[in-house]
Amino acid sequence: xxxxxxxxxxxxxxxxxxxxxxxxxxxxxxxxxxxxxxxxxxxxxxxxxxxxxxxxxxxxxxxxxxxxxxxxxxxxxxxxxxxxxxxxxxxxxxxxxxxxxxxxxxxxxxxxxxxxxxxxxxxxxxxxxxxxxxxxxxxxxxxxxxxxxxxxxxxxxxxxxxxxxxxxxxxxxxxxxxxxxxxxxxxxxxxxxxxxxxxxxxxxxxxxxxxxxxxxxxxxxxxxxxxxxxxxxxxxxxxxxxxxxxxxxxxxxxxxxxxxxxxxx
Numbered sequence: 001x002x003x004x005x006x007x008x009x010x011x012x013x014x015x016x017x018x019x020x021x022x023x024x025x026x027x028x029x030x031x032x033x034x035x036x037x038x039x040x041x042x043x044x045x046x047x048x049x050x051x052x053x054x055x056x057x058x059x060x061x062x063x064x065x066x067x068x069x070x071x072x073x074x075x076x077x078x079x080x081x082x083x084x085x086x087x088x089x090x091x092x093x094x095x096x097x098x099x100x101x102x103x104x105x106x107x108x109x110x111x112x113x114x115x116x117x118x119x120x121x122x123x124x125x126x127x128x129x130x131x132x133x134x135x136x137x138x139x140x141x142x143x144x145x146x147x148x149x150x151x152x153x154x155x156x157x158x159x160x161x162x163x164x165x166x167x168x169x170x171x172x173x174x175x176x177x178x179x180x181x182x183x184x185x186x187x188x189x190x191x192x193x194x195x196x197x198x199x200x201x202x203x204x205x206x207x208x209x210x211x212x213x214x215x216x217x218x219x220x221x222x223x224x225x226x227x228x229x230x231x232x233x234x235x236x237x238x239x240x241x242x243x244x245x246x247x248x249x250x251x252x253x254x255x256x257x258x259x260x261x262x263x264x265x
Contacts, residue, residue: 028062032188
């Protein structure tokens with residue numbers, strides 16, 4: 001199923017959905033997709049004039065592929081401009097993912113601070129793409145393209161703090177406006193930034209994730225390339241802490257992200 005098909009499925013019937021194994025990440029479903037599906041269920045409970053400003057996501061446990069999941073939503077508070085919403089991804093009667101979202105209408109303000117310039121990168125046609133190789137790379141990577149321009153590929157012993165390049169959906173992609181749900185997949189599709197430091201395969205996964213969206217969203221398409229860069233700020237004791245940004249191809253800021261990752265080795 002295409003990404004757009006899964007989004008449509010949860011929009012039409014948020015109570016129950018099974019995520020196909022082709023969207024797996026090891027024994028779990030791809031976290032960026034899980035977060036996107038829960039976000040869609042939350043989005044439906046909030047007025048359209050309140051865009052999402054931030055999501056705080058905790059991956060409590062693995063979401064098993066091909067096993068029904070439910071997307072529960074509680075609106076915690078409706079203020080004059082901001083709605084606070086809690087989402088729970090449920091599987092087999094257990095919470096497997098928690099998402100706390102803040103949705104807020106724009107306010108009049110004299111404060112205006114421009115984003116720092118995006119980094120220079122080689123054109124995506126000049127960058128190495130991490131290929132989808134069945135049985136070797138995560139299954140979900142058949143749906144996402146990542147082309148390296150900064151740092152090293154996973155498990156190459158490259159100790160750069162920075163990693164990044166270009167990203168977009170790939171495969172049989174439906175040409176439609178790029179939404180917050182697509183952005184969640186593009187940002188989380190990149191491997192943990194500490195994995196290039198290793199010289200052999202070691203599992204790693206996101207424990208917590210906070211992402212902030214620059215509103216209003218740019219008028220981009222799902223076929224457009226976006227620029228991604230992540231910096232590893234600290235890693236010790238099996239946990240890594242990283243901050244990332246996503247830009248349009250012409251350097252306009254789209255989202256800011258922070259992740260705590262676990263490293264199993």
